[in-house]
Amino acid sequence: MTTNKDVLIKVDDVHKVFANKLHALNGVSETISKGEVVVIVGPSGSGKSTFLRSLNLLEMPTSGHIYFEGIDITSKETDIDRHRQKMGMVFQHFNLFPHMTILENITLAPMKLLKKSKEEAEEQAMELLKQVGLEAKAESYPSQLSGGQKQRIAIVRSLAMNPEVMLFDEPTSALDPEMVGEVLELMKKLAHDGMTMVVVTHEMGFAKEVATRVLFMDAGEIKEQGKPEEFFGNPKDERLKEFLSKVL
């Protein structure tokens, strides 16, 4: 079923029921191909974050399967840590490691997991930092950075593992309005460089401009999806129409 080699992630009838009986995902099936920029929108509590977090099993689905590069990562036999190395994740609250310098934040995983030497990892980290214009912050600690800078570092930290896909969980929701732009700029650049991205966001402008596909989630289901022009220009689902009328 995953013979198409352009398919990167395949989600097959995934359900997620939390301990408090909340039915967050209600049978979601979806395919994400290489090079796609999939933006997920929807009201809060619609399950979009749960869906994103289940892609790298930060949320373990209650039932259903998720295939990454053709391998069922929901299977008990799969070593999820190995696959997570290729799935970068960026969080709403950055989650930088406060006890480490920026450079240490970025080089930790490449050194421990890809067995890079310190020099090699630092060289790569500096290269990435230059690309985002933050090389001067290499020896700083996260607490010395602005929110926008923190989030760009968090993106760089994920990129240092050379991931196949980047997952963004509301990456700009915790930022001051004036810092949203710099993070979106970097994400746009990533998209233009061909990175496969799955983005949960409320930034409709970003969705319109950068997404190759937009998904609308509500009540734990994908209610509608399409290319941005059609999705925003000609929505069919009633709930989506209502949602768009409020956010646009």
Next chain:
Amino acid sequence: MAAFAELFYQDFIVDNRYKYLVRGLGNTLVVTFFAVIIGIIIGFLVAIIRSSYSKMDKPGVPVKILNFICQVYLTIIRGTPTVVQLLISFFIIYTSPNVSKTMVAVLTFGINSGAYVAEIIRSGIMSIDGGQMEAGRSLGLNYVQTMWYIIVPQAFKNVLPALANEFIVLLKETSICGYIGMNDLTKGGDIIRSATYDPYLPLLTVAVIYLIMVCGLSALVGRLERRLRSSDH
């Protein structure tokens, strides 16, 4: 002044009585040092088991058993006086003549301290934001690596004052070593007291030595804390 000199002479110089204090101090330091190491190792392991257990959705049977053992350990150690534990160790558990009194004291205080250290470290681990574990795991680090490189260093920093306090308490608590006839610092002072019938100088000297050690330790910890805090600006 002459009376004081005479007392000093009687208490510390005659028969080289000062050696009771020197040897006693040595024993106190040895017992405290090794007990701290044992306490950290036990406390760390118990804390990891307990905090992992409470974070798991469905803990497996081995984890449940380990957690239960830890629970029993904490209850017994924290629920009984240290003196009683020391006496039980000496008269019931380690009765072999091959086990020295120092060894009995090290094991007893180490196991005792481990219980308190465990709860301190556990509270530190639980205080770290869940996003830190998620960030580590999402990079592909496994649970142990994430704990070791990301969670524990932060937890340790947060609980350092409480941990230092525990070790200061431990240093002072070793003064009950005399119960099993061990010549620690306190016992040394007491031996001089009973030999010279002067309670003042020997006991006050002992008290001052403890005080100096505690103040020294506190100052050291203060410096370490400042260094660790260099990442919060």
